[in-house]
Amino acid sequence: MLKHRDITSLTKLEGNPRIIKDRQFESLCKSIKDNPDYFEARPLILSNRTGELVIIAGNQRYEAAKHLNLKKIPTYLIEGLTEDREREIIIRDNVNNGEWNHDILANEWDIDELLEWGVQLPVFGKEEEKDAT
DSSP: OEEEEEEEGGGOOOOOEEEOOOOHHHHHHHHHHOOHHHHHSSSSEOOOTTSEEEEOOHHHHHOOOOOTTSSEEEEEEEEEHHHHHHHHHHHHTTTTTTEEOOHHHHSSSHHHHHTTTTTTOOSHHHHHHHOOO
């Protein structure tokens, strides 16, 4: 169920594998400011699996809302998630936005799942293999 929550009651996802750069962040802030109905239609997705309200989708929108000094933001709580299901939602929500932190992806995520969920990963080692022959 959609609910407007106090922005200070939410916890950002630690180790979020998605980052946003300055120009993209400014664009996101402008989008939220100019199109509040779009922000309303794409609420932050929360999980309470750990006992806290953790943002599993919408960390960049959360940062933009904080930057815009919004007090309440639209959220949607999905209860009863497993850690595996949370991880899938985290990746699927970010497939087309921002840039990936490849170090976090390489060290904390299953490559086969990332590929299945639509993440396009850089290929390492191909050039090195060619040069070695």
